[in-house]
Amino acid sequence: MDRQREIMARLESGGGVRSVAGLANDLGVSDETIRRELRILEKQGSVVREHGGARLAAHVFEGPLMQRMEENAAAKQRIAAAAAKFVHDGMILFIDAGTTSCIIAKQLTARRSLTVITNSLQVATDLGGINGNCLFLAGGQMDYDYHAFSDHTAQEYVAGFTPHLSILSVGAIEAKRGLMDFHPGEAAMSRIAYATSERVLLGADASKFGRYGLIHTAPLSSVDILVTDAPLDDEYAGAFQHAEVVTA
Structure with a gap:
């Protein structure tokens, strides 16, 4: 070493x-x-x-939220529509600040009586104050690129909840190295969600596979539901054989 x-x-x-x-x-x-x-x-x-x-190696870095919302937008919309089917009235959800998660949240505006824990201002705006939802927004120092809170204060707050389902995005997926991200705070939020949630739904478009990130978040085995936009090749199909895989 x-x-x-x-x-x-x-x-x-x-x-x-x-x-x-x-x-x-x-x-x-x-x-x-x-x-x-x-x-x-x-x-x-x-x-x-x-x-x-x-x-x-030339690592890929992520830009501001609004810029990333436009990347692979059609694929993310298909993923969001498919992912929304796993959310039912009355569920306790954690939704992270990734762009795919934010787009999934927009698909949940017809659900009722959700308890939503999030560190994302976008998710809070879309799901708070409607349909009898109860919203818990993590605080701390705001990251303006992500429109989110993910510092130690926010992490400690989110760690106190036990969601039925966490809806997560990811920066990169590699068959052997697992799940990776580019932002230390968001990576920490993902680790908390994997540790505290009953089930985890990961929304990831095809561009995330075979990509390398800066920070490891979890092994592939931590994912319970994978929603993506293209069929997995043999390597990734084997790596996710433990999970429920939905191709949107």
Whole structure:
């Protein structure tokens, strides 16, 4: 692990592709040792190996909420319509601040007597004050890009509830590495939901599969219901065989 951290540090400081020979010389080890470490880092999604060397992997970062709401919008709408069928009057729900979750929330405006726990201003606006719903909004420091609260104050608040169902979004899904996100606070909110909810519904469009995120949130086995917009390939179908999978 120390050697891998040294390799990552040199790639980060190098600003481009570093040769195997150069890395080996820097660290005082053989070329084959560097190649072995690079293979491990590549499997982790940290680097991309190129002929005779390697470079840092280009991670995907998320933009502000309104921008992300427009990405894959048609797929998210189909996912939302399918996900809404799992929500019944009187349920206790946690709904996170991800864009897919926000779109699912808009599909629930005809449900009655919901108890909604959320850290999302958008979800609170759409579901609070209607149809006899009871709303609990996590507070703390607002993240203006996400229109949400996800700091330690918000996390402690949400951790006190025990929802029937949590409706979650995700930044990235990889068959071996599991579920990942890009925002530390939102990743922490997801971990809380997986730990406290009776069941978890994950809404994820096809672009999230095979993608790498910055922060691991949970193994794939933590998902009870997966709603997506395209059939899973064999690898992911096997990885989610424990869950109820709905293709919208």
